[in-house]
Amino acid sequence: MNLDLSCPQCERIDMVQSVPAAMSEGTHSGYSTGVHSGVGIGPGGLVPAIGVSTHEFSHSSALARSLAWRPALATGGRHTLLGLVLSFFFVCAFALGCVATSIDPPDGDPIQILVSLIGLFVFPIVLAIPLFAIVAGAIKRARRAAKIAAGSTRARSVWQNAFYCHRCGTAFWPQPTFPEVPHRTALTPNQFRWHVWNAGGYAKL
Numbered sequence: 001m002n003l004d005l006s007c008p009q010c011e012r013i014d015m016v017q018s019v020p021a022a023m024s025e026g027t028h029s030g031y032s033t034g035v036h037s038g039v040g041i042g043p044g045g046l047v048p049a050i051g052v053s054t055h056e057f058s059h060s061s062a063l064a065r066s067l068a069w070r071p072a073l074a075t076g077g078r079h080t081l082l083g084l085v086l087s088f089f090f091v092c093a094f095a096l097g098c099v100a101t102s103i104d105p106p107d108g109d110p111i112q113i114l115v116s117l118i119g120l121f122v123f124p125i126v127l128a129i130p131l132f133a134i135v136a137g138a139i140k141r142a143r144r145a146a147k148i149a150a151g152s153t154r155a156r157s158v159w160q161n162a163f164y165c166h167r168c169g170t171a172f173w174p175q176p177t178f179p180e181v182p183h184r185t186a187l188t189p190n191q192f193r194w195h196v197w198n199a200g201g202y203a204k205l
Helices: 019-025 062-066 077-103 110-159 189-200
Strands: 016-018 027-042 045-060 163-165 170-172
Touching (some): 019 163, 110 189, 170 189
Antiparallel strands (some): 016 163
8 A cells, every 4th residue: 555645735745754753853851960069067167068960851842842642741749748748737736726725625715615616626727728729739630640641542643643744834644543533634733733632532631
């Protein structure tokens, strides 16, 4: 079977490249090393300190990002750390309220009872609101990541069979690959990405 790889728009093949190759050319990664200096405290007083750190970096061009077969996955490391810090304050506030109530229990005065209840329950609950928001955000990100992971294999199989014309700035599939994915049709990078992500089931995320 003869596969027609010519661009559907300009009908030429000299600047047509597979989408995986075009994306690979626009993605660069590597390592950078930095030297840091400072002052530390030792047994004899202040001493100079020098350290070396290695940082891994990755850079993608606008074209590579527009042809991506899945959206970038947000990491939740910082949110998890913030949640742990807030939970620590929540536990401390609740513990302080319990200690204060046990030291000075209300003697039946409605005002003292109200103040004790506020200190014991309301104040910790108010502190816990940001914690609940962070947990809800983490759950949402986890569900999003799970949905992307579930459809990424299907999306990648569609993505890797496409081609990109550098002259026209359009992507296309030379032959049918997946239902509802057009073939022999010139698509803008945004249209192309939508069809790939739709095949994976996460176009509307």
